[in-house]
Amino acid sequence: MNDNRGDRPRTLSAAEVAEELGLCRDWIYHLLRTGALPGAKLGSRTWRIRRETVDAILAGELRIGRAS
DSSP, rough: OOOOOOOOBSSHHHHHHHHHHOOHHHHHHHHHTTTOOOOEEETTTTEEHHHHHHHHHHHTOOOOOOOO
C-alpha cells in the first residue's frame, strides 16, 4: 500500500525491513514474534511493519531489541 509521497509503501514485509536495516529476515521475524519490533500479523503467516517504524529506527529515534 503506497502513501501520497511518491512510491514509498506505507507498510513493509519482514523481508523488506530486513533488507533496509541490514538484518537477517529470521531475526526480524523473531523481533516481531516477541514484540520487540512493532508490527501487525495478517492471517497466520504475513507480517506488515509500518514505514514510519522503519524510518524511526534508521533515524535512531527508535531502538529495537528486547520487549519490556
